[in-house]
Each structure stands twice: as structure tokens, then as C-alpha cells.
Amino acid sequence: MSSTVRISIAFFIGYTAYLAVDFLLGNRPDEAVDWVRLVLRGVLIVVVAVSIVEWVNRRNAAARVNSQTSSESQVPQPTVSGPPTAG
Numbered sequence: 001m002s003s004t005v006r007i008s009i010a011f012f013i014g015y016t017a018y019l020a021v022d023f024l025l026g027n028r029p030d031e032a033v034d035w036v037r038l039v040l041r042g043v044l045i046v047v048v049a050v051s052i053v054e055w056v057n058r059r060n061a062a063a064r065v066n067s068q069t070s071s072e073s074q075v076p077q078p079t080v081s082g083p084p085t086a087g
Contacts, residue, residue: 014046
């Protein structure tokens with residue numbers, strides 16, 4: 001699954017959960033301005049959460065690549081000197 005699809009799914013789930021909790025806590029907007037504030041606040045919260053998760057995933061992936069690279073460089077490589085011998 002591509003990163004864009006995963007982010008879209010996470011955004012939808014997070015935003016839906018945010019709206020559900022907000023309504024359950026009694027924040028039911030009456031005017032259009034209240035609806036706009038609710039939507040903007042929810043979008044901001046979900047964008048920040050998704051950004052943090054993506055940042056952590058990239059940082060962990062970079063750490064894994066660095067550890068694999070360092071472990072591969074520690075393995076002694078065989079050296080061959082002279083012409084090949086027939087066997």
C-alpha cells in the first residue's frame with residue numbers, strides 16, 4: 001500500500017474520531033463560523049499527528065539502514081591475490 005493511501009486512511013480515521021469525541025463532549029456548532037473552526041482545528045490536529053508518525057517511521061527506517069550498512073562493513077571481505085588456479 002502506498003504512503004499516500006496510508007496517510008489518507010489515517011487522516012480519515014483520525015478526523016472522524018476527533019469529530020466524534022468533540023460531539024460527544026457537547027461541542028455542537030450552531031453557526032457557520034463554528035463549523036469552520038471545528039473543521040480547521042480537526043484538520044490541524046490530524047495533520048500534526050500524521051506528520052509525527054511519518055517522521056518517526058522515516059527516522060526508524062534511516063536507523064535500520066545505517067545499522068545494516070555498518071554491520072555489512074564489519075564483515076571481513078576475502079582478498080584474492082595472484083592469478084586464479086585451476087582446480
